[in-house]
Amino acid sequence: MSQHVLDQLFQVIEGRKGADPDSSYTAKLFAKGRKKIAQKVGEEGLETAIAAVAETPADITAESADLLYHLLVLWADAGIDPADVWAELARRQGISGIAEKNSRPK
Numbered sequence: 529m530s531q532h533v534l535d536q537l538f539q540v541i542e543g544r545k546g547a548d549p550d551s552s553y554t555a556k557l558f559a560k561g562r563k564k565i566a567q568k569v570g571e572e573g574l575e576t577a578i579a580a581v582a583e584t585p586a587d588i589t590a591e592s593a594d595l596l597y598h599l600l601v602l603w604a605d606a607g608i609d610p611a612d613v614w615a616e617l618a619r620r621q622g623i624s625g626i627a628e629k630n631s632r633p634k
């Protein structure tokens with residue numbers, strides 16, 4: 529099976545660790561550190577939400593791509609393997625979000 533675009537992008541992002549911040553935006557984010565990366569994830573999430581209520585489908589698509597890119601940078605910085613996120617999503621398949629919430633300890 530061909531590799532998912534998010535896995536391909538994650539490899540590119542990993543390869544930017546230690547690269548020149550003047551020629552790579554990803555390297556610039558790594559150089560600025562976790563707080564800056566987390567801030568960008570928050571900003572892009574908010575921009576996606578705003579696009580969802582006030583902008584066009586093309587804007588939602590573009591903001592979603594920005595959000596996913598910055599989330600992958602966050603995972604790379606935090607040592608999170610995307611495969612673990614995919615596995616967690618797969619584990620949840622078939623479990624209703626409402627049933628899961630109701631099963632939590634009160």
Ligand SMILES: N=c1c2ncn([C@@H]3O[C@H](COP(=O)(O)OP(=O)(O)OP(=O)(O)O)[C@@H](O)[C@H]3O)c2ncn1[C@@H]1O[C@H](COP(=O)(O)O)[C@@H](O)[C@H]1O
Binds near residue numbers: 537540544593594
């Ligand atoms: N997918 C992306 C991607 N999406 C968004 N961005 C960048 O994210 C930035 C977001 O813009 P903003 O205005 O919010 O941020 P900013 O004003 O530049 O930053 P701050 O002032 O907030 O620090 C822009 O510079 C975009 O170009 C991305 N930069 C890189 N990629 C991918 O990462 C690969 C490697 O990129 P480099 O590391 O730059 O070589 C690229 O080939 C792409 O595949």
